[in-house]
Amino acid sequence: MGILTQEIKDFVNKQRMGFVATVSPDNSPNLSPKGTTVVYTDEHLIFTGIRSEHTLSNLEKNPLVDINVVNPIKRKGYRFKGTATIISEGKEFENILNQYRDLGIKSKVKAIVLVKVNSAELITSPLYDLGLSEQEIESEWTQRYSSD
């Protein structure tokens, strides 16, 4: 089994939202959401370059990437560290694009970012340190999101 367990795969594929951090040429951080973040293999995540000018240009110069995928209701998630490859043509690009079309992604995809995951770490809110159960936390945040 690869670094991405079935539990992690199910989690990421359900959330489908990665907050992607790259390093800019001036060494400043660059963080942006990618709502097309899904699992590709036992050790790879992918996301699309649809409107991701800075993320893509940063990764061309420095392929190191951090991705956080968090369930905002359950207040837990995963942080991934990896190395990115940009694919913008060829058979693998077409195959992945077809997978995205099957997921309902209709936007023009300029590139696919393939991330080889080097580490995957569970992250939980400090709320859990207070002894609250997942159900209690879920119920509180469901209420918060549903109120005006």
Ligand SMILES: Cc1cc2nc3c(=O)[nH]c(=O)nc-3n(C[C@H](O)[C@H](O)[C@H](O)COP(=O)(O)O)c2cc1C
């Ligand atoms: C909820 C959400 C999901 C997004 N998903 C994607 C995505 O999957 N791919 C993409 O290219 N842009 C996506 N975007 C748009 C980029 O995050 C946005 O254009 C951002 O400014 C790009 O920053 P960058 O140039 O640093 O990558 C998304 C934006 C939001 C708000």
